Amino acid sequence: MKIVPAADGPAIVACNTCRYTANTRDNQDGQRGGAQLVAALREVQAEDPTFAGVAVQEMPCLFACADFCTIHLRAPGKVGYVLGRFAPDADAARAILDYAILYATSETGQVPFKQWPAGVKGHFITRTPPAGALVE
Template sequence: MLTRVEDGPSIVTCNTCRQSRLAQADAAGVTGGAQLAAHLRAVKASDPRYVGIAVQEMACLFACTEFCTLHLRAPDKVGYVMGRFTPDEDTARAILDYAVSYAESAHGRVAYRDWPEGVKGHFITRTPPPGYVAE
């Protein structure tokens, strides 16, 4: 049931997430989560700044009251579940920009002044790394 993946900074997208509160998928039947994952991969491939951030997918993060959710995580850092995104290129770039700052941070905390506009208001939960709680 578990698949081993890279153990570095990563964005784990829910590939079964709804596209919006009202729609599961686009006209072609592609879910919002799958669209977001595709945009994240395309933007990542277009800019070497994002090389250290893995884009991974899994079915259902169990945040079904939200849509287009993801989990940002890295070893020994606080993780974040984020959602309510529009699955497009601008969103993907904002998420990746935040992920770079997150990866460079000591414990997963990025100063609010450094957050891209596209991630503000999209945080759902923060999760402590195994063996720790956040202060």
């Protein structure tokens, strides 16, 4: 494993090696679901300048293998979230990016449930405290 520098602002870190579905590793073209989700996130982000404030980053394996197509949402000083079980498509990418904008503009990373896009509801796996802090 090699640690590489990345932008330190709000970011969606997508697992580029995630399974396509719970039971299928690759799609019919041999592509992993995670790689497809990364491509969808970048395409949707490129189409809408609203999403420019959140980086789309990728890395192999977030170790959430039971939950395919996973992402980690993070920002300095904010609670982080791991979400998964997404379809690797534009609809999921837009929901993730819509939530990421709300997350980025929040004080602590917590977004009121009533503001969550429908496409992220039911996809949360874990939340992680910011470095050097705990959540009460």
